[in-house]
Amino acid sequence: MEVERLSKSFGRVRALSEVSFGVDEGEVLGFLGPNGAGKTTTIRILLGLLHGDGGTAKIGGHDCWTDHVRASRFFGATLEQPGFYGFLSGRDNLRQFARMLGPVDEKQITALLDLVGMTERADDKVKRYSMGMRQRLALAQALLGKPRLLVLDEPTNGLDPNGIHGLRILLRKLATEQGLTIFFSSHLLSEVEELCDRVVVLHRGEVKASGPLSELMNVKGYRYRIDVSDVDKALEIVRAVDGARAEPGTIKGSISVTADDDIARQINYALVNAGVGVDQLVRTEKGLEDIYIQLTGVPVASPLSTPVPSVPAQ
Ligand SMILES: Nc1ncnc2c1ncn2[C@@H]1O[C@H](COP(=O)(O)OP(=O)(O)O)[C@@H](O)[C@H]1O
Ligand SMILES: [Mg+2]
Structure with a gap:
């Protein structure tokens, strides 16, 4: 997949602004961004459901809009709100879709229903199905x-x-055993974290970061939250320490520091020496979440999809 400088506006809303990224064969790529970032818009363009205002989207070398039929041979997709015939069973819905692709292979349908864990409910009407x-x-x-x-x-x-x-588990299996390339969007960090080789972070229609998770997370060193009496002064002092990087923390009165273990001690010493009070210094394991907030300014959504307000730790 190759997306280049893709733009799309809905009236005055600029949903995508020169978005560029690629997905390599065999890769599992997470398309990460808060609600409204432009993820679904991008995917609708890839599916040929929507025409971009500028730029191109190609799959397998074929343009998703002008050469939609050939592009669509390369991929299968799901949209946020899957559309099915509610009055038909799950199995009949699959038969219906299979008919559009060619001869219906009953064995394949049964195998797929089994693969996604739907064997027991396969012959119930879809209108009785849960979202899951x-x-x-x-x-x-x-x-x-x-x-x-x-x-x-x-x-x-x-x-x-x-x-x-x-x-x-299923997606990982598809990727490793069948060599499928997977591109999936999510607003939940926890999901991409465990599954993806690489992520593209989208925010307000712009790509804010892309790369292997390990790189984005800066696996070397740890992230610390330090509660201090004077944030500005603390930042100045910590930034002067070799091997440490510091930003204002997401919690008032705190700074966020990336540093090696032994440097943390040095930082603490430097702060106290300079007359900056240190209330606490905690090692946090949420490197990726920190980066996400830093990139998007949006607190990470909880598994229940409600934004979590920043509250001081207990
Ligand atoms: N059909 C549409 N008409 C008007 N605005 C739209 C339409 N589709 C999406 N948008 C707007 O485009 C932006 C991106 O939306 P979307 O791609 O759905 O984001 P995401 O999937 O990342 O949550 C949002 O501001 C959304 O309100
Ligand atoms: Mg969406």
Whole structure:
């Protein structure tokens, strides 16, 4: 997949602004961003459902708009709100979609229903399905055409923690055992963190960062939160210490520092020596969340999708 300087406006809303990124064959790429970032808009353009105002999106070398049919042979996709016939069973919905692709392969449909854990409910009407079940059926549908690339828009929407865990295992299996390339969007860090080789962080229609998670997380060293009596002075002092990087913390009166273990001691010493009071110095394991907030200014959503306000730790 190759997206280059893709732009799209809805009236005065600039949903995408020169978005560029690529997905390599065999890669699992997380498309991360808070609600309204432009993830679904990008995916709708990839699906040929929407025409960008500028730039290009290509899959397998084919333009997603002008050469939609050939591009779509490469991938299967799910959208945020999977659309199914409610009066048909899950199995019949899959048959219906399979018919559009060619001869219906009953064995394949049964295998796919099994793969996504829908065997027991396969013959119930979709209108009786929960959101999570629709998501799983959508994944089966996306796999019908034996694609090399899966494009999934917030695939864990509506799944309970068990379902999320199951999906994660399934996607990993598809990637490692069948060599599928997977591109999936999420507003939840915890999801991409465990699954992706690489992430693209989107915010307000712009790519804010992209790269391997380990790089974004700066795996070397630790992240510390230091509560200090004077933030500005503390930043100045810490920034002067070799091997330390400091930003204002997300919590008032704190700074966020990335540093090696032994340097933390040095930082503490430097602060106290300069007359800056240190109330506490805590090592935090949430490097990626810090980076996300830093990039987007938006607090990380909890698994229940409600934004978490910054509150001082207990
Ligand atoms: N059909 C549309 N008409 C008007 N505005 C839209 C439409 N689709 C998306 N938008 C706007 O574009 C922005 C990006 O939306 P979307 O791509 O759905 O974000 P995400 O999927 O990351 O939550 C939002 O501000 C949204 O309100
Ligand atoms: Mg969306």
